[in-house]
Amino acid sequence: MTDTAADTLLVVSAHAGDFVWRAGGAIAAAALRGERAVVACLSYGERGESASQWLDGKSLDEIKRIRRDEAEAAASALGAEIEFLDLGDYPLVESRDAVSRLVDLYRRVQPTVVLTHTLRDPYNGDHPAAARMALEARVLAQAIGVANSDGSYPGKADIIGAPPVFFFEPHQPEQCDFTPDVLLDITEAFGRKRAAMECLPAQKHMWSYYTDLAVRRGVQLKRNAGPNLGLHHETMGEAYMRHFPQVTSVLS
Numbered sequence: 001m002t003d004t005a006a007d008t009l010l011v012v013s014a015h016a017g018d019f020v021w022r023a024g025g026a027i028a029a030a031a032l033r034g035e036r037a038v039v040a041c042l043s044y045g046e047r048g049e050s051a052s053q054w055l056d057g058k059s060l061d062e063i064k065r066i067r068r069d070e071a072e073a074a075a076s077a078l079g080a081e082i083e084f085l086d087l088g089d090y091p092l093v094e095s096r097d098a099v100s101r102l103v104d105l106y107r108r109v110q111p112t113v114v115l116t117h118t119l120r121d122p123y124n125g126d127h128p129a130a131a132r133m134a135l136e137a138r139v140l141a142q143a144i145g146v147a148n149s150d151g152s153y154p155g156k157a158d159i160i161g162a163p164p165v166f167f168f169e170p171h172q173p174e175q176c177d178f179t180p181d182v183l184l185d186i187t188e189a190f191g192r193k194r195a196a197m198e199c200l201p202a203q204k205h206m207w208s209y210y211t212d213l214a215v216r217r218g219v220q221l222k223r224n225a226g227p228n229l230g231l232h233h234e235t236m237g238e239a240y241m242r243h244f245p246q247v248t249s250v251l252s
Helices: 018-032 050-056 062-076 096-109 125-139 189-199 207-222
Strands: 008-013 036-041 083-084 113-116 165-168 182-185 237-242
Touching: 008 018, 008 096, 008 125, 018 036, 018 062, 018 125, 018 165, 018 182, 018 189, 018 237, 036 062, 036 096, 036 189, 062 083, 062 189, 096 125, 113 125, 125 165, 182 207, 189 207, 207 237
Parallel strands: 008 036, 008 113, 036 083, 113 165
Antiparallel strands: 165 237, 182 237
C-alpha cells in the first residue's frame, strides 16, 4: 500500500479551511521545492465554518459539496493533494475507525514531516481532537503488528519512520499555550497562500487577518535570523511549535 516520495509533507486538518490559514505557506513552499504535499481534511467544516451557507438556506449536503470544492481549489492553488475523511465537525469525534483510517494514510503517504493543530484550543474542541488522532496514528503506523483498516497486516515497506511533528499557529495562540520555536520563511510562497485563501469566500474575514499575521511573523523571523542583510525587506512568515525534540549532529 506504500506510495512514497523522497520528501513528503502531511498536513492533518480538522476542517476544510484550517490547512490554508495555518499552514498554507509551508505547503506551498514544499510544493515549490518539488516536494509532495498531502492534506488530510478530517471534515468539511460544514457545521462550524459555514454560517453564511446555513443562513442562505442551503442543505447539509449542499454545504459539504461547496466546502469540498473550495478546499480542492485551495489545495490546487498551493500545489497540494487533498483527501477527505468526512468525519463530521462540531463535534469532530475521535474514534478507532478514524484513527485506523489515518494509519492507512500515513502508511500510504510515508510522510517525512507532519503538521497539525495544537493539543489545546478552548475555543474549538475539533482542533485538539484532530491533533490527538494525528499523533496516535503516527505511533500506530510505525508498528508492524498493528493491522490496516481492512484487517490486513502491513509489509515492511509500509511501516513509517518517526516523522517530526509541528503544531501550526492557532487563531488565538495565547489561549492555546502556543509558544513558537520555529519561524518559517514563506516569502516566496505567500502568493500561493493568498490565492488559496481567496478560494474560501465563506471566511473572507480571515484573508486580512492571516496576511497581517504573516507580516508580523516575517518581522520576527528577520529579528531572529542573525545576519539578515540577505533577507527580503518584505519577509513573510509562519510560526510553528515542535512536538518532539529535534535530532541533529550539528547545532545551528
